[in-house]
Amino acid sequence: MLTDIDLQKAILNNIPDQAWLMDRDSRYILVNEAFVTACGLTETNILGKTPIEVWPAHWGREYMKTDAQVVSSGQRMRYEEWRQGPGGQARWFDIIKTPLRDTQGLVVGTVGISRDVTDHKQMKQELRDLSAYLQSVREEERTHLSRELHDELGQSLSALQLGLGVMEAQLPVGSAAWVGHMDTLKALTNETLSSIKRIASDLRPPLLDDLGLESAMEWLLVGFSKRTGLVHTLQLPSSPLQYDHDASTTLFRILQEALTNVSRHGQATRVNVALVERDDAIILHIADDGRGMDATTLPHQKSLGLIGMRERCVLLGGQLAIVSLPGQGTQIEARIPK
Ligand SMILES: Nc1ncnc2c1ncn2[C@@H]1O[C@H](COP(=O)(O)OP(=O)(O)OP(=O)(O)O)[C@@H](O)[C@H]1O
Ligand SMILES: [Mg+2]
Numbered sequence: 001m002l003t004d005i006d007l008q009k010a011i012l013n014n015i016p017d018q019a020w021l022m023d024r025d026s027r028y029i030l031v032n033e034a035f036v037t038a039c040g041l042t043e044t045n046i047l048g049k050t051p052i053e054v055w056p057a058h059w060g061r062e063y064m065k066t067d068a069q070v071v072s073s074g075q076r077m078r079y080e081e082w083r084q085g086p087g088g089q090a091r092w093f094d095i096i097k098t099p100l101r102d103t104q105g106l107v108v109g110t111v112g113i114s115r116d117v118t119d120h121k122q123m124k125q126e127l128r129d130l131s132a133y134l135q136s137v138r139e140e141e142r143t144h145l146s147r148e149l150h151d152e153l154g155q156s157l158s159a160l161q162l163g164l165g166v167m168e169a170q171l172p173v174g175s176a177a178w179v180g181h182m183d184t185l186k187a188l189t190n191e192t193l194s195s196i197k198r199i200a201s202d203l204r205p206p207l208l209d210d211l212g213l214e215s216a217m218e219w220l221l222v223g224f225s226k227r228t229g230l231v232h233t234l235q236l237p238s239s240p241l242q243y244d245h246d247a248s249t250t251l252f253r254i255l256q257e258a259l260t261n262v263s264r265h266g267q268a269t270r271v272n273v274a275l276v277e278r279d280d281a282i283i284l285h286i287a288d289d290g291r292g293m294d295a296t297t298l299p300h301q302k303s304l305g306l307i308g309m310r311e312r313c314v315l316l317g318g319q320l321a322i323v324s325l326p327g328q329g330t331q332i333e334a335r336i337p338k
Pocket of ligand 2: 305
């Protein structure tokens with residue numbers, strides 16, 4: 001037969017958060033396994049004690065203050081607090097304390113639960129940063145596009161308009177000057193067409209939609225090597241893979257960002273790229289031989305290129321792994337499920 005205490009304990013231990021039951025003087029009556037682990041004491045050293053005796057005294061005093069508030073008001077309390085974790089880093093907790101009443105309705109103690117919400121908070125902050133970053137990238141792209149439209153296409157079209165005006169007003173049709181002018185304007189029209197193609201392909205390479213990811217990757221890497229002088233290798237599956245539109249865009253943008261990083265930060269001489277098919281996933285490897293980085297410090301930086309890559313993968317149910325050590329190059333692996 002299970003006693004009431006066994007039953008309560010079984011329920012409490014099933015909760016992954018820290019949970020406890022205490023009397024109205026803040027003495028622990030029951031604590032769960034998560035609580036014991038966080039506290040670092042044995043259960044027998046916790047039961048019957050108050051928070052001041054089991055936690056660092058300044059936290060203990062805070063806990064007793066809120067316990068007393070719940071007992072005297074008879075109201076449930078919910079608040080967030082932070083504590084210094086074992087590694088010295090701040091950890092955030094979402095805490096709920098609820099009064100426990102006897103059959104007459106008198107408050108005899110409290111029941112509490114404390115959830116570590118640090119990762120959740122950090123993720124929310126990252127998403128907020130990322131969305132601000134995406135907004136600014138969009139704004140930058142618009143500024144860039146408007147400048148290109150204005151400076152390049154606007155200039156060329158104005159020149160064409162002017163040239164046509166001169167031909168119409170001043171040059172006899174078929175004269176040598178008219179023919180010369182016509183040739184100049186035809187050449188200008190060709191240049192304008194090339195500019196339009198280049199601008200459109202910078203925005204989204206048509207290869208990606210027309211010939212697929214593999215060709216677009218090849219195009220990107222050839223352009224990258226030409227611009228930066230870095231050597232590249234590209235290993236592709238023997239037969240073209242089937243992707244949906246989102247997967248190929250994601251893998252293409254990840255490669256684009258990774259190559260930008262290699263040229264900006266890597267001090268590398270070469271980059272090896274491979275697209276590999278597995279039974280359940282498509283994997284993109286990007287490895288450079290540059291200066292590498294301390295991957296453990298990355299989550300605390302404000303830069304968002306790597307976070308953006310990871311979010312793109314996660315959105316498709318995939319994962320991004322970064323392996324890098326100072327002086328030993330950087331390897332990125334993006335895995336997108338099929
Ligand atoms: N291939 C690489 N080799 C060495 N260091 C790298 C490499 N890729 C990234 N890093 C390091 O990681 C940091 C974070 O990269 P991330 O792409 O997130 O940001 P960023 O490139 O600095 O800025 P942006 O937000 O414009 O991309 C970089 O500042 C750089 O120090
Ligand atoms: Mg970057």
